[in-house]
Each structure stands twice: as C-alpha cells, then as structure tokens.
C-alpha cells in the first residue's frame with residue numbers, strides 16, 4: 001500500500017516537470033532550451049499549430065505559412081500571384097489539411113523558421129505594397145471616370161440654356177448672348193455650381209460651359225456646344241436662318257479645351 005503511494009507520487013512529480021526530448025540524443029531537457037545541455041546540439045524550433053493555422057487562414061494567400069515553415073521560395077510564389085486568388089484557394093486547402101493533422105505530425109514535417117510576428121509584419125507590408133501598385137494603376141482610371149461624370153453635369157446644365165436659345169430662335173432671331181451678368185433670354189438658371197464656374201452663350205448662340213478649376217485647370221476647362229442648321233455651324237442671330245430647325249454639336253470644335261478623354265462619346 002505504502003509502496004504504491006510512493007510510486008504514484010514519483011510519477012506525478014515527473015509529469016509535473018515540463019520537459020521535451022532532445023532531437024539528437026533523446027535526453028529530457030527543458031522545453032525552452034535552445035541547445036541540449038547533454039549533447040550540445042541546437043534544438044529545432046517546433047511549429048506551433050495555432051500559429052500555423054492562423055497564418056494559413058488569414059495570410060495564407062500571401063504565403064505567410066510558407067515563410068513560417070521556411071519554404072521561402074514557395075512563399076514568394078504565393079506573394080507574387082496573390083492577386084490571382086489562386087494562392088488563397090491553395091492556402092485554404094492547406095488550412096483544412098493542417099486542421100486535421102496532429103501537432104506531433106506537423107512538428108515532424110515542419111520546423112518553425114521564423115518568428116510569427118515578423119512574418120505577419122512582412123506579409124502585411126508586402127500586401128500593402130502590392131495593393132499600392134494596383135491602386136497606382138486603378139486610381140487614375142477611377143479619377144478619370146469621376147471627372148467624366150462631373151463634366152457631364154455641365155452638359156446637363158447647358159441643356160436648359162440650349163432649350164431657351166431654341167425657343168428664342170423660334171420666336172424671332174435675336175441676340176442669343178446670355179451670362180450671369182446680362183441675359184437677353186431670361187428664365188435660365190446660370191448660377192455657378194461646384195463643378196461649373198460659368199455658363200454662358202454668345203450672340204450667335206454658341207454655349208460655353210466653363211468648368212471650375214478644381215475640376216479642370218484653366219485654360220483646359222471650356223466646353224462649347226454649337227448650334228447647327230442643316231448640319232452646318234449657324235449664326236442664330238442672323239435673321240436669314242429664321243424658321244429652320246436647330247440641332248447641336250457638343251465639343252468637336254477648336255474652342256473646346258477640355259481634354260477629349262473627359263467628354264462623353266457624343267461630345268468627342
């Protein structure tokens with residue numbers, strides 16, 4: 001009875017002391033020991049299953065788990081092709097495989113070659129870099145797109161003035177000039193907006209949309225809309241033209257200075 005108790009106490013004490021087996025000589029050594037005190041061989045760092053799983057799940061598409069386990073070239077491949085999402089899919093499969101692999105088996109197969117924190121930092125920096133490169137390509141295209149949308153606002157604003165010019169022309173040809181200072185037409189809102197600094201028309205009926213310089217820097221900020229009669233540029237103040245149908249031409253003239261790429265297709 002007494003002997004049994006003693007043996008029990010001894011086994012409890014042994015399991016209470018943390019230890020691991022040396023990779024080379026098998027001696028029980030402290031788990032944090034980097035070098036075996038018995039044979040002097042440097043211990044290999046075991047992979048941490050939680051760290052491996054977290055890296056694979058969250059940063060696997062960037063190859064973080066590959067860098068963690070020292071497969072650097074594979075990691076670089078993952079990183080280079082991260083934008084195709086293929087590395088992300090592969091990493092997801094790997095994540096599932098790691099999930100169902102025991103820590104012991106993972107430890108046999110892999111050695112932790114880098115600090116998880118360093119890998120996370122490197123992966124994030126690399127990711128920001130790649131996103132930055134993509135943004136450098138996509139952002140100008142997006143800015144052009146928004147400028148184009150804002151430019152069309154000026155064309156819509158000019159629509160009211162255009163209708164008023166046609167009305168006046170039907171009534172009787174007269175001076176078509178109209179600006180926020182003087183307007184012979186009346187009934188047109190010529191107040192500047194965020195993107196349109198000045199909207200005006202001249203004697204002959206040509207409409208000038210002058211964009212705010214925050215949108216287009218002067219002098220490349222003017223769009224003209226020109227009246228046509230029988231397909232020809234017309235002077236609407238000329239009484240000879242009276243009674244004919246008026247059509248319009250947006251842009252496509254020397255007095256339009258807004259770069260063509262910002263104009264809608266019908267104004268190019």
Ligand SMILES: [Zn+2]
Pocket residue numbers: 022023024025026027036037038039040041
């Ligand atoms: Zn040893």
